[in-house]
Amino acid sequence: MAAEKSLKVTLYKSLNGRLKSHQDCAHGLGIRKMHNPVVVIDTPENRGMINKISYMVKVEEV
Incomplete structure (x- = not known):
């Protein structure tokens, strides 16, 4: 399985x-x-929520 x-x-x-x-x-x-x-786990659902509030948050890949 991939990580x-x-x-x-x-x-x-x-x-x-x-x-x-x-x-x-x-x-x-x-x-x-x-x-x-x-x-958070990188899923389409989480990406959608992040995109909606992108003006308030900073995102980094871990």
Whole structure:
């Protein structure tokens, strides 16, 4: 089996005042605080949530 790819996602802008769907995407990725990196598996579902809130997060491949 191939090793699963991972992404490190870090929130750099506040969730306050954002659209509810954007806040839900951040919580769905497991992001709770700003500047606190979260490692998620690279799946199409996670990529979609990251793309939706791309203006608030920074992403690195792990």
